Amino acid sequence: MNIIQCEDLSKSFGRRNALQHVTCAIDAEKIIGIIGRNGAGKSTILNIIAGYIKPTSGSCKVFNENPFNNIQTAANMIFIDDRLSFSDYLSLEDILKFGADFYPNWQSELAYRMLDYAGLDLTAKHQQLSKGQLATFNLVYGLVSRCALTILDEPMNGMDEAIRTDFYRAILKEYLAFPRTILITSHHLQEMESILEEILLIDKGSVIAHAPLDEFKEQLISLSGPSDALADLLSETEVYAQTIMAGMTSAIVDTSKLFVSEDLLRSKGINISHLTASEVCKYLTSKEGSDIDAIFD
Amino acid sequence: MQSLTNISLKTIVKKQVKWKAKLYISALSSLVILQIIFGILLSSSGSTSGYGRGNLSVKFSIYSLDMFLIVSAFWAFIVAILFTTKAYRIDDLSVISSRTSSAIANIFVMIIYSFIAVIIMISTFYLKVLEILLAEKQSFIIENLFISPSILLLCFSSICLFGAIGLLLGTSFKGPTLIKVPIILLLLIFISLVSINLNSLMMLPNLIISVIYLFVSVLCFCLTIWIADKSEVSRK
Amino acid sequence: MKATFFLFFMPLLLVAAIFLLLSKLSKKIKIWTPERIMIGITSYLVLGLTAFLYISFFAESKIQALSPSEMKQLEKKLEQIQKYDLENDSSYLTEDYKKKTWALKYEGDTLPVIVNGDDSGSNYIIRMRYKDNIDSGQAIVTYYQLPVIIDGIDLSDKIPLPNVYMEHNELFIESLSEQQVNYDRIKPTLSILDFNRDVEQEPYAMDYPYSNVLIIDIPRSTVLEDSQGLVQYIR
Numbered sequence: 001m002n003i004i005q006c007e008d009l010s011k012s013f014g015r016r017n018a019l020q021h022v023t024c025a026i027d028a029e030k031i032i033g034i035i036g037r038n039g040a041g042k043s044t045i046l047n048i049i050a051g052y053i054k055p056t057s058g059s060c061k062v063f064n065e066n067p068f069n070n071i072q073t074a075a076n077m078i079f080i081d082d083r084l085s086f087s088d089y090l091s092l093e094d095i096l097k098f099g100a101d102f103y104p105n106w107q108s109e110l111a112y113r114m115l116d117y118a119g120l121d122l123t124a125k126h127q128q129l130s131k132g133q134l135a136t137f138n139l140v141y142g143l144v145s146r147c148a149l150t151i152l153d154e155p156m157n158g159m160d161e162a163i164r165t166d167f168y169r170a171i172l173k174e175y176l177a178f179p180r181t182i183l184i185t186s187h188h189l190q191e192m193e194s195i196l197e198e199i200l201l202i203d204k205g206s207v208i209a210h211a212p213l214d215e216f217k218e219q220l221i222s223l224s225g226p227s228d229a230l231a232d233l234l235s236e237t238e239v240y241a242q243t244i245m246a247g248m249t250s251a252i253v254d255t256s257k258l259f260v261s262e263d264l265l266r267s268k269g270i271n272i273s274h275l276t277a278s279e280v281c282k283y284l285t286s287k288e289g290s291d292i293d294a295i296f297d
Numbered sequence: 298m299q300s301l302t303n304i305s306l307k308t309i310v311k312k313q314v315k316w317k318a319k320l321y322i323s324a325l326s327s328l329v330i331l332q333i334i335f336g337i338l339l340s341s342s343g344s345t346s347g348y349g350r351g352n353l354s355v356k357f358s359i360y361s362l363d364m365f366l367i368v369s370a371f372w373a374f375i376v377a378i379l380f381t382t383k384a385y386r387i388d389d390l391s392v393i394s395s396r397t398s399s400a401i402a403n404i405f406v407m408i409i410y411s412f413i414a415v416i417i418m419i420s421t422f423y424l425k426v427l428e429i430l431l432a433e434k435q436s437f438i439i440e441n442l443f444i445s446p447s448i449l450l451l452c453f454s455s456i457c458l459f460g461a462i463g464l465l466l467g468t469s470f471k472g473p474t475l476i477k478v479p480i481i482l483l484l485l486i487f488i489s490l491v492s493i494n495l496n497s498l499m500m501l502p503n504l505i506i507s508v509i510y511l512f513v514s515v516l517c518f519c520l521t522i523w524i525a526d527k528s529e530v531s532r533k
Numbered sequence: 534m535k536a537t538f539f540l541f542f543m544p545l546l547l548v549a550a551i552f553l554l555l556s557k558l559s560k561k562i563k564i565w566t567p568e569r570i571m572i573g574i575t576s577y578l579v580l581g582l583t584a585f586l587y588i589s590f591f592a593e594s595k596i597q598a599l600s601p602s603e604m605k606q607l608e609k610k611l612e613q614i615q616k617y618d619l620e621n622d623s624s625y626l627t628e629d630y631k632k633k634t635w636a637l638k639y640e641g642d643t644l645p646v647i648v649n650g651d652d653s654g655s656n657y658i659i660r661m662r663y664k665d666n667i668d669s670g671q672a673i674v675t676y677y678q679l680p681v682i683i684d685g686i687d688l689s690d691k692i693p694l695p696n697v698y699m700e701h702n703e704l705f706i707e708s709l710s711e712q713q714v715n716y717d718r719i720k721p722t723l724s725i726l727d728f729n730r731d732v733e734q735e736p737y738a739m740d741y742p743y744s745n746v747l748i749i750d751i752p753r754s755t756v757l758e759d760s761q762g763l764v765q766y767i768r
Contacts, residue, residue, distance in 0.1 A: 071304065071393070074437050076302055086388060089319075089322075103314070103392075140491055141391075248385060319567050319571075353711070355691075355720050356713065356714070359713065361721065368722065375552050396694070417578065420582070424580065426719050427587060437717050440718055441720070448721065448722055
């Protein structure tokens, strides 16, 4: 069952188009990574799903309802990002009581244990926390509320390495204990890979890939070998990146457009290597011919 | 698939009102301080009226509720605008809420606070009276110690009205431009109409003025909810 | 326009400024939890209630404002008095209104009367009356104070008495210098409204020129010399 269904969704802020004709569907009870470069439109789509902003055109349905200003979807959704804020008067402990009062599935016991583990002082005020502590607290808040749709926007921003690893496990454990749909955006795709089931890649306001993680990784492939052996091949297919050095060429190409068997390639002295998800993301979203070196030349 | 939670708007509004009334309390403490500053410390003489009769001149310093009400009404206006500012709106996003529920909750909190503001106002008035009594025991005239219910209702409705206008103004500033402009124009027209007809308005009995004020407040509240319903929100 | 600005915007700006200052300050001071603020506000309200109770039990104000019905009665009474005065009938001057009596001696059969310091108009009226039971060479001056009500307050006691004395065989009547009285009125209404409504309603002040009467009683044998023409005969 699809819990999120977007059709031809567009959103523009003034003249700037943040989202353009996005159509996607997200299944229930999956952990989905929403990946995209800065300004790709990740936050916009999350804000629309959360019901904070209204699409300019197209439709978005969450739990089969229009999420905009809808109390029913709000009751089953929580949106965590680094701007989550609470009244100045609430200590962390008060915030837990505050959340418990609103969210019916609230896990108070678990919240205390997790905060204790992270070493957060319950008497502290939310706005007094450091960046990493704030992220930790917000993530705990998002997890223990056990909402059917949990949106985590850069949940690990500012956390140190050790606590990040711990909390990826915590997300996974909580997911297993109470299966729900979790949408995560992060810049650290590499770390997240272990918990993700699907990846939704957004670039320049459009969805350019939406696939299970394994399938996603196989979208691109890296070929390297003598330049003359590769030249013919590369002219027939879509090349995402190419470097030539001392007669050797290495190139990233679209797997689906490569109609040559691996054995044939090997016989030509071409090496095939698979890419990680984050590399795939990088190549899929990189601008044509963009090269940071070029601006220094 | 986990079953979804069904929560009615009423439940959420109730919870929001409960928490907001508690967390916005600093608004009330500022009213107490404002009342002390304006009512007790600054207005030392009250309004005066003098009569001369032969070789006797009489000066009356009248201590009425005016100053206390004006301060409370302005306070309500500022507080209401403050309630609609970003800092407060973002806090609402941290729990189950919709713009509608937050707007309704704000309205209820405003009404509750207006009510408490009337009590604070009266309290300050009697403290002021006590101050005069202790200072000048001789020339002290208590025309009436009890505030009549119709005056109380009028005070409540005036504070409520200012709060309602503040909420409407604050909300419409954040609303879509198509709504924002007509609402602000409407408010301006309303205010100019009131100030032109202020004298004839004041000639009406207290009860009628209160009813008019409350009616306009309700109108503002409805518009506030309607605009909030259409507004987008963002943590950014 | 200027008045509205000062009346309306200045307080608004002041309230806003103080309010913002307070909210900034309250953020600095961390001890104010909602519970403590609630306790603070409640105690303020209790303080107000205590003040109210104290005032209502212990502060019997000596000066009472008259109710409109009492005012109506008084008004009728004063109209009556005016009639009596026009008919030169002194029977309205009862003991109740008597304030002060001066017994004065003079020589001869004429008594010149000089009224001094009465620039401000009819401060009091002076009447003379012949009486049989007075020895010759003696005059009795009596001051009567009829009710003076201003804004519902009886000010009869506050009006300064004239100074009456004999010098060079002449009767001098001098009014005293101006006297100022201040009152603090507690009026738990909205004076903006009262003020505006008062314009249409009847004035609340009652003020008759006939309320201060000075009677000079002299024997029939005496002639009162009144060069200023202020003294009238009364029965």
